[in-house]
Amino acid sequence: MKEWRAEKLMPGALIPLGGTARWYKTGSWRSEHPVWNEETCKQCLICWIYCPDGAIKVKEGKVIGIDYDYCKGCGICEVECPPEAIKMAEGGEPDG
Amino acid sequence: MAKITGKIVAITGNAAVAQGMRQINPDVVAAYPITPQTDIAEEFATFVADGLVDTEYIAVESEHSAMSACLGAAAAGARVMTATSSQGLALMWEILYIASGMRFPIVMTNVNRCLSAPINIHCDHSDSMGARDSGWIQIYSESAQEAYDNIIQAVRIGEDEKVRLPVMVNMDGFIVSHSIERVELLEDESVKNFVGEYKPSFSLLDVEHPVTFGPFDGLGGFYFEHKLAQIEAMERSREVILRIGREFGALSGREYGFFEKYRLDDAEVAVIVLNSAAGTSKHTVDMMRREGHPVGVLKLRIFRPFPTRELCEALRHLRAVAVLDRATSPGTTGPLFGEVKAALYDLGKRPLVVNFIYGLGGREFKPEHIRCAFEALLEISKKGKVEKPLDYLGLKEVEVIS
Numbered sequence: 001m002k003e004w005r006a007e008k009l010m011p012g013a014l015i016p017l018g019g020t021a022r023w024y025k026t027g028s029w030r031s032e033h034p035v036w037n038e039e040t041c042k043q044c045l046i047c048w049i050y051c052p053d054g055a056i057k058v059k060e061g062k063v064i065g066i067d068y069d070y071c072k073g074c075g076i077c078e079v080e081c082p083p084e085a086i087k088m089a090e091g092g093e094p095d096g
Numbered sequence: 097m098a099k100i101t102g103k104i105v106a107i108t109g110n111a112a113v114a115q116g117m118r119q120i121n122p123d124v125v126a127a128y129p130i131t132p133q134t135d136i137a138e139e140f141a142t143f144v145a146d147g148l149v150d151t152e153y154i155a156v157e158s159e160h161s162a163m164s165a166c167l168g169a170a171a172a173g174a175r176v177m178t179a180t181s182s183q184g185l186a187l188m189w190e191i192l193y194i195a196s197g198m199r200f201p202i203v204m205t206n207v208n209r210c211l212s213a214p215i216n217i218h219c220d221h222s223d224s225m226g227a228r229d230s231g232w233i234q235i236y237s238e239s240a241q242e243a244y245d246n247i248i249q250a251v252r253i254g255e256d257e258k259v260r261l262p263v264m265v266n267m268d269g270f271i272v273s274h275s276i277e278r279v280e281l282l283e284d285e286s287v288k289n290f291v292g293e294y295k296p297s298f299s300l301l302d303v304e305h306p307v308t309f310g311p312f313d314g315l316g317g318f319y320f321e322h323k324l325a326q327i328e329a330m331e332r333s334r335e336v337i338l339r340i341g342r343e344f345g346a347l348s349g350r351e352y353g354f355f356e357k358y359r360l361d362d363a364e365v366a367v368i369v370l371n372s373a374a375g376t377s378k379h380t381v382d383m384m385r386r387e388g389h390p391v392g393v394l395k396l397r398i399f400r401p402f403p404t405r406e407l408c409e410a411l412r413h414l415r416a417v418a419v420l421d422r423a424t425s426p427g428t429t430g431p432l433f434g435e436v437k438a439a440l441y442d443l444g445k446r447p448l449v450v451n452f453i454y455g456l457g458g459r460e461f462k463p464e465h466i467r468c469a470f471e472a473l474l475e476i477s478k479k480g481k482v483e484k485p486l487d488y489l490g491l492k493e494v495e496v497i498s
Contacts (some may be wrong), residue, residue: 012199012258013313013322014298018306 026053030073030092034066041085047077066096102348109240109272112279113205113265114139116247118149119287122203123174125156126165131217132269133181133207142180156482159184163191163202171198173299173308174250175251178202181269182209184225189230195262196231196326198310201254201294202262204232205247208371208422209269210457218458219269221370224399225360225423225431231331232422233263234400236370238356240277242397243267248282251291252340258332260297268372268478270458282348290347298336330401337398354403356395357410359385363392365447365473370396370434372414373420373454373461380466391470395434403441411440414447415477418469420489422455429486454489465489 010016041063048056050065055071057064077086107115113136117125125144127137144153148425153170156162159180166176180188185206195202210220224234233275235250239242243265250263267273282290287328297408298307313319338353345351358378369377384391394410396403411417419437421430428434433451440446452469455461468489 006265009318009321009325011297011325012309013311013318014198015308015311016120016298016305018308020311024312 015055025069026072027055027067027069028092030071032066032073032075032088033068033093034071034073034075034077034086034092036063036066037085039085040083042083044082046080046082047086050076050080052076088094098201098465102280102286102412104278106276107240107279108135108274108276109133109237109243109267110207110274111139112240112244112277112281113267114143116244117177118143118335118463119282119284120177120203120248120251120291121149121288122151122177123150124154124169124176125164125178126156126162126169126176127164127178127180128156128158128159128184130176130181130184132209132219132273133179133205135273136179136207150446159187160191163188163195166204167191167195167250168202170195170202171300171377172298173301174200174294175255175294175375176200177204177247179205179207181207182211182223183218185227186211191333192227192230192232194310197322199326200261200262201251201261202250203247203254204262204264204386205243206264206266207269207273208266214457217269219271219422220456220458221266221423222456224264224266225425228400228431231261231330232400233259233261233330233337234366234398235263235265236397236399237265237272238372238395239268239269239404240272240275240279241350243272243292244279244281245344245352246397248287248290249337249340249344249352251294252343253336255294255298256333256336256340259329261326261329261333266371267472271372276472280348286347290305290344306448320412334401334403334433338400341494352397354396354398354406355410356397358393358395360392360394360410361413362390362431364390364414365418365470365477366392366394366411366494367412367418367420367466367469368396368432369420370399370422370432376461376463377420377466380470383463384467384470385457389470389474391473399432402435402439405463407436407439411447412443412445416448416450416453416473416482418450418473419451419452420469422453424453424456433486448480450476450477450482450484451486452489453486459490461490470486
């Protein structure tokens with residue numbers, strides 16, 4: 001058994017850094033993944049507003065894709081997208 | 097007679113606590129009123145309104161929010177205090193564990209009151225006993241003076257670098273909270289110097305050194321180890337509680353330890369009590385001593401951490417001990433009894449132990465009740481065995497309405 005050393009731990013499980021959630025890639029939780037169709041997308045940005053994880057990638061006011069590192073696959077974007085440009089597909093792909 | 101170092105006033109237990117809080121001058125107080133604690137929140141809010149303290153007073157919509165606001169303020173690096181009672185403490189329950197788990201030295205007065213149902217606003221210890229496993233240091237106070245002295249010490253105990261744990265100071269609802277007593281208040285300056293300035297280890301507002309408070313620590317993490325760190329901090333608090341008790345004694349003439357022994361060393365039988373019942377017990381001991389009975393009292397001040405070793409030393413010479421519980425745990429014995437009995441088990445030669453439940457829902461507790469307990473103890477001592485391990489003091493006859 002390893003020797004217990006309390007002093008190695010930060011008090012109260014504190015992490016002496018900020019913004020650590022960015023390293024915690026919650027995309028691995030996904031069991032379905034959204035597929036975005038650039039052709040049918042009307043750039044209304046409703047998916048970006050509704051996404052609870054900020055996983056809709058936007059550049060210069062336009063949707064450019066899905067951030068699969070953080071998308072948990074909840075499917076809200078599919079439900080909310082007016083032109084049905086986002087469809088959920090089976091499995092956690094595409095990042096493996 | 098101890099030297100008088102401050103001002104002698106006639107005030108209630110609640111007012112004494114509010115005065116203590118004024119002198120401590122915490123950075124943030126977030127509190128919600130509940131009988132019988134209300135006067136503390138109310139009087140302290142008056143001090144804030146009158147500019148007598150620098151405290152940010154957060155008026156919240158519930159005790160759940162009160163303790164949550166305390167957490168946020170503590171994370172920001174503030175010295176934080178609050179006060180509650182009964183249902184209020186129950187509503188805080190989940191946040192109590194977060195306060196201790198995040199190692200925030202929040203100081204809270206809990207004015208002991210029973211829990212509903214039936215609805216009742218009067219004293220018993222069900223509220224604080226329900227929170228006994230939440231990782232808070234628990235201090236009990238016999239009088240307004242002790243409640244005042246204890247909250248001042250609590251700040252130093254909780255904030256000590258070896259401890260960094262929240263502290264709950266208990267006193268009996270109405271019996272102490274609403275009774276006017278003689279209280280010696282220290283000079284404002286003495287309290288200010290005694291509590292010193294709080295130096296938090298980390299602050300959420302220190303943007304130059306960003307930190308993450310309260311992160312997820314799941315299966316692959318170190319939850320278990322962090323709990324062990326908390327247990328070790330509680331263990332270290334023992335020495336700190338005694339040190340601060342001595343320091344406070346040097347300042348005020350009133351020294352504090354884990355418990356108070358009253359005519360105990362030459363006693364054959366004794367009762368163990370918390371809070372105001374100790375006064376009634378001591379009075380009864382004086383009466384019975386005059387009749388030649390070898391009776392004594394141990395008034396427990398520190399319930400968490402539980403002073404097992406010291407308690408055993410203080411009780412080992414006795415023939416029989418009665419633990420008086422002002423709380424129940426249906427299906428087993430009173431909470432204090434269970435702990436005292438467990439502590440005594442490791443002694444080779446140990447006193448016989450019995451449990452008396454008393455005073456639930458504020459039921460009056462009189463010298464005649466204590467006398468009942470002592471007479472039972474003297475009988476046990478004579479026979480050398482316990483026939484009734486659990487009994488109740490002060491039950492009424494119930495007339496059946498048909």
